[in-house]
Amino acid sequence: MRKRALRLTLAAVAGLGTVALFPNIANAQDADPVTVLGQQLNLLWVVIGAILVIFMQAGFALVETGFCRAKHAAHVVSTNFAIFGLGFIAFFLVGFPLAFGGFSTSLIGLDAPVGEPLLGSGNWVFLFQGGWALSTGTITPALLGFFLYMVAFMDTVATIPTGSMAERWKWGSFVVWGLFCGGIYYPLFAAWTWGGGWLAKTWDSMSLGAGYVDFAGSGVVHAVGGAAALAGAIVIGARIGKFDKDGTPRAIPGHHIPMAMLGTFILLFGWFGFNAASTFAATDVQFATVATNTAIAGAFGAIVAMLWITKRSGKPDPGMMANGMLGGLVAITAPCAFVAPWAAAVIGCIAGVLVIESVFFVERKLKLDDPVGAISVHGVCGTFGVIAVGIFSNGSYGAGWNGAPTEGIEGVIKGDWGQLGAQVLGVVVIWTVLFGVAFAFFKGQDAISKAMGKGGIRSTPDDETVGLDYPEMGVEAYPEFVKH
Amino acid sequence: MRKRALRLTLAAVAGLGTVALFPNIANAQDADPVTVLGQQLNLLWVVIGAILVIFMQAGFALVETGFCRAKHAAHVVSTNFAIFGLGFIAFFLVGFPLAFGGFSTSLIGLDAPVGEPLLGSGNWVFLFQGGWALSTGTITPALLGFFLYMVAFMDTVATIPTGSMAERWKWGSFVVWGLFCGGIYYPLFAAWTWGGGWLAKTWDSMSLGAGYVDFAGSGVVHAVGGAAALAGAIVIGARIGKFDKDGTPRAIPGHHIPMAMLGTFILLFGWFGFNAASTFAATDVQFATVATNTAIAGAFGAIVAMLWITKRSGKPDPGMMANGMLGGLVAITAPCAFVAPWAAAVIGCIAGVLVIESVFFVERKLKLDDPVGAISVHGVCGTFGVIAVGIFSNGSYGAGWNGAPTEGIEGVIKGDWGQLGAQVLGVVVIWTVLFGVAFAFFKGQDAISKAMGKGGIRSTPDDETVGLDYPEMGVEAYPEFVKH
Amino acid sequence: MRKRALRLTLAAVAGLGTVALFPNIANAQDADPVTVLGQQLNLLWVVIGAILVIFMQAGFALVETGFCRAKHAAHVVSTNFAIFGLGFIAFFLVGFPLAFGGFSTSLIGLDAPVGEPLLGSGNWVFLFQGGWALSTGTITPALLGFFLYMVAFMDTVATIPTGSMAERWKWGSFVVWGLFCGGIYYPLFAAWTWGGGWLAKTWDSMSLGAGYVDFAGSGVVHAVGGAAALAGAIVIGARIGKFDKDGTPRAIPGHHIPMAMLGTFILLFGWFGFNAASTFAATDVQFATVATNTAIAGAFGAIVAMLWITKRSGKPDPGMMANGMLGGLVAITAPCAFVAPWAAAVIGCIAGVLVIESVFFVERKLKLDDPVGAISVHGVCGTFGVIAVGIFSNGSYGAGWNGAPTEGIEGVIKGDWGQLGAQVLGVVVIWTVLFGVAFAFFKGQDAISKAMGKGGIRSTPDDETVGLDYPEMGVEAYPEFVKH
Amino acid sequence: MKLVTAIIKPFQLDVVKDALKTAGITGVTVMEVRGFGRQGGHTETYRGAEYRIDYVPKIELSVVVDDDTVDAVVDAIVNAARTGKIGDGKIWVTTIDRVVRIRTGEEGVDAI
Amino acid sequence: MKLVTAIIKPFQLDVVKDALKTAGITGVTVMEVRGFGRQGGHTETYRGAEYRIDYVPKIELSVVVDDDTVDAVVDAIVNAARTGKIGDGKIWVTTIDRVVRIRTGEEGVDAI
Amino acid sequence: MKLVTAIIKPFQLDVVKDALKTAGITGVTVMEVRGFGRQGGHTETYRGAEYRIDYVPKIELSVVVDDDTVDAVVDAIVNAARTGKIGDGKIWVTTIDRVVRIRTGEEGVDAI
């Protein structure tokens, strides 16, 4: 749909730039007024979607801060704040061109294309180029609207590790991650999939369904972010006091439950822009199906998680309820346009259980410390969402996806196993290649920092013990409240 | 307008499902492209409205939590969080069909209707059926968009009693209420009014104006929720320490005023989706009038309440300012499309006084404990809003409402008393039938629970005294802050 | 663009009121259905924009409260809450007519104009009239939508001084400011610029570029508000303990950093409505360019501020990061539609440095106490934004702005100095006339209050020392948290 | 002069204050404390991991009294603070050498 | 050795700290307390219902000093904390049997 | 009977509690305090203006013990709380005239 969506949009906005810039000309090349109005409406929907997704940054900030301790709160909320700009700048300068440069050609639909493949060709493109710093080539309002939507998705990825690495991450090291994610890490997988790169072409190159299909990013955004969150958690290590000598995990309760709940609500709110606006068109009324499926999965995820954690530990842990809703939302993100409401409910239920069990697994088996459950919510449920496309898609939507000669995306329930293959391949790539890249980045950064006598990416035990707020930020989150 | 709106939408989206599902066919049955685009735009507006209303859940959560005590904060915020999913699931499975099943027939406008009356017929329909779990009948994007909007309204009702019963409600009992409200309680009155049931037909059956008219739900949502809030408050009883032996009410200040204020702002924000998108059509520019009337009533409600409480008790109590704005918003919800701006201002002013006086009345005369003023804000101002339709409607809007042969809704100011009659009837039904159903539910649940030796729907005095957070949720809202 | 935008809108919505009010007539005067649909879409975009801007009030409330001390938190958040209604009511009654009365004539495009100039004529109009309390003349949905958007902008101005005067402003005095700002202060400059008054005509009267150009209000809203913030800070004086005897400023850390950060995110979110919807038309796809430029400036502002404050004081002060993003957003508000993305980045960078340096200047040189940096963020960066239009505008947009015979707004980079002249004139008027009006207001109010034995606009030292919450509001923001 | 220090249950504070007033005591200083004792705490789980809240919130009162009212004060507190349930708290009395009222500089009994 | 305990107004803390420094005192322990006394509190209304804040926020200081500096310390606090308005607070002195500095195990005067 | 008061570093609390338990002490009262002493604080800048946090968060423990366990308790605390770094805190011991357990009215050793 990405490609199709983009072709539509592009058709939809052909000459829009012109419309805006030289009205008369626009009238000259008389496009059908209804088509043009539809294109304008579609661009508006994309921009509104982008606004909603950008607001999700506030949700992440609140969830992560609320689930951390008061003595680190200013640091945690600040990483979530700064990541927006850090990732943005790197994506603006190089990330966007690398991921979509080539794409924008067709998107703009004018004589002067913005970019083309940078690495690879045909079915095997790995990176694109063009439109560096949105300053080269022809920059139209439509391209800018598309950029805004895409930069918001990238920032979601960038902010995921701030959760799994919270309370012990040096500010300086964090800053480098933000730039790396926006400039290179996210663009890689984005180029291979939504950008129209090799994974989007596996339908042709390997005759796997319609190629990798991920409507709004369970994989491209969440699993990719979750892989980085896992890599970061491994490299940086557990917080002091998280595990007993014998490795039993200790609970470190979050300091502000209402804050985390508000953050979850904000994420639910923004998620509608994340998923529903991924039709790239209001003229494609499937956006309504997408929005409703999104809500269904979130609702079932939250309630099933509530029941599951009550069964597992006796009480309806608010943190797990929140994680359950987020797990459901993450899982439905890839399949939301291709499945029936009943399937959205099933996907939400599975995610609700999955998120809890994986939190237990990460903590008890892997002995990893993920303060907010980022690995489980984004990594695990995101992976499940990508797979779900290959299982629950009912064939009613997605004709011509990725340019494949298909009538609609079909999953196992329709007896088609090819799509599942494409999805599995994507998942494997995320957990090998992308995880590897992230791991190498954090390991390397840590090694270099140590080599330079800077002590690595992790803050000193003393700073961590008294709290990162004063040592790192110079202010305490709550200087006036007396704390235990 | 509901009906008209729906017919429009339906016209508006006739075959939209088709468009999405079988593009070619769509082209085949060549609908006028401008009409189709308008229908797509209308569906987008409905979905955007739904997103805004869903976000209101965060507003309720913050207002209720901020006005409660810190030791119950995790419990209060969690009830407001879980209610979204609980009500949603029940409404998805049975509530929506019961309330709108029959309606969706016309909404979809295809040969295969989704549903029809379940109980009653003609002017006397009491329940509908069809589209159970959104899995039976023809499910189109338009229907799903409509469902999303409606489920959001239901959740508002479900969350109102969490305010009046806060700080003493057992989690288990609360969960049952959430399911009951989404599955049965809300659908009842919704079916009778917006669903096109008997109250919507009183123009024909009893020749009362255009039948029960409630543009966005002062009655269907707020008064109905307020009736449940009253019933719940009566059954569960006052918080320990709320009243002296001699019955004098004691103040129990909320623990977080900024949180409550933020919640109020979020509600104001979401309210625009609640009211303005209730045109179900962007092609009906009355949405602009509605949005502005909504803001006017909220602004006047807040300021008049500020002045009134200052007059009554000497200082501009922030809680009453917030209640005043909410009271104004609740009151304008029914009449927002039918009245002139000056009337919206008058309605807001009246609500601002009404909400304060009714808080005093509930506490001092009825000796009831409503921690956040839910009964006054939703019940009293909602009732006033329904009545206001019969008084201030100026006849400029609402032609064909409820299918009635009217040029526009006219209130007493236009010399017409019939509409007021229809409104009063609706109000009477809410405070007798709906209140009765809610009261019976809570009483029965309490009795059963006691019979089963579970001690009723109210938490134990010990749990209430130390705070529900640990006993019920297993975590404290603010484990690190030292509290008085 | 304002004028053009309005003419469009008006064209866009000509007879819309009618459409809504007398459908048949509408059909009668058969406007081209595509045009009508476009007009309806445009009105929807304006209303959605208004909703987003109104939500910004929550952002201001949180930023200002978070950066103040806990003992004043209920007071600070309440001023930010009440200002919405206070300004609204005054603007509704007289402010809107004074600022736009004359304008609405063309906006409505019906035989019965709402208003005309009240003071002045031709190129020298100073105030308008008509549509008092939205009750005189013909009030259409389009006019109401326009009013809603404009009232939201006014409220932004009204709330800016609540930041610079926080923690020491008597409630009663504050209330008068709210009414004054909505009724007179804001309407003045609005009438002269967006209203089509004398500053919008300097292209004709003084042949300065296209006259004063301010796309979304760096000047009309932010600098004008900043001027009032400065005047207020001077008149009310510094908080007790802000300066040593020797005048060295003392730090008074905010009490809730996450709250301030959330507020900043909410402002970023709302800003898209503030800027992008200022096209007044979704059919003018420049809204996408505007949205993206807005995000770019905010991102660069935040990161550059982070780097700059680290350089200046060693650590990435969260408060300065937040101010940096806001500074970037304020600065891009005027030029957002006229500049290229690279210019938006440059503007954001400059604002990021400017906001920090001006905070230092205000505190160290002017010895003024501005708890939240309102003067720097809104006053200084707003002024820079107005100037930036005259420097970075690339001529690609703004044909016919203010009715001027121009192909597009051109700044110094295009070799045109006339526009810069118009901008500088506007800036001079703000910092002389508007600042003067605000200063006179606060001084006068203070003098009168003292004359009446009320002790002036500033709270007593005792109230300020114990905190304004109890003495002024009767409640503490956090009655249960133990505070240092 | 004596200093009576009492650890009581938070929800007994109002009763104790009244009791002290009737006993003629006008001044008291109160602080929030965490109590570890027989009453013990409780075990909860967060994200599936168990954790123990091993303290109980308590209130500590400090009352300076002159020697011959000590017993009355102690009795007043005991009677008011007692619920009979474990965790009611403790009272201890120490001797004070000197008391001063800052405002007036008064010393001894006049300073109380 | 003596323990000087002082209840003062929160906003006098800085002055008192400085006074103690000049009196040669390097160590102090401070805590937030609620004071009930002559100064009384205030009555407010919330949602129309009256409620009384019957305490006043105060600061309690604990200073361990050796016997011959007690008076100097008490005087220093009295002078610094005095505003002359009701509610200035109290100071009381108790005898200490033993003092230990945890870090070094030093006892007595050296431990202070 | 004696009252042992100890000022320790917050992060030593758990160790000290365990040490007291092994020393047979079942009851302790704990409060958050701010400590001023040699350890000093730190200087930060906020919006470009410098400010000094001149205190260090500490925990104060109060333990009532009978005379012959005082030394054991003091030693237990010293050993458990010591990190060797400046700021480890102080312990002081005062004599108690009387102890009462509110619940039972028991006095003296039985009340502990």
Ligand SMILES: Nc1ncnc2c1ncn2[C@@H]1O[C@H](COP(=O)(O)OP(=O)(O)O)[C@@H](O)[C@H]1O
């Ligand atoms: N030896 C002690 N020293 C100081 N405080 C104590 C001591 N023993 C108990 N306390 C305080 O008294 C409170 C109540 O004591 P506890 O043993 O729980 O029950 P009871 O008061 O019935 O004996 C404890 O929470 C603690 O604050």
Ligand SMILES: Nc1ncnc2c1ncn2[C@@H]1O[C@H](COP(=O)(O)OP(=O)(O)O)[C@@H](O)[C@H]1O
């Ligand atoms: N008898 C007492 N025991 C303990 N603390 C006391 C006593 N009397 C007063 N205080 C403390 O001293 C503070 C000031 O006392 P108060 O009677 O209000 O005014 P003044 O200090 O002028 O006598 C009180 O708030 C309380 O904290």
Ligand SMILES: Nc1ncnc2c1ncn2[C@@H]1O[C@H](COP(=O)(O)OP(=O)(O)O)[C@@H](O)[C@H]1O
């Ligand atoms: N004279 C004193 N009176 C009361 N408390 C003291 C005194 N001296 C130190 N303290 C407390 O002990 C803590 C530690 O003392 P400090 O001088 O910082 O280091 P050390 O414990 O190594 O001597 C201080 O923070 C303070 O709370």
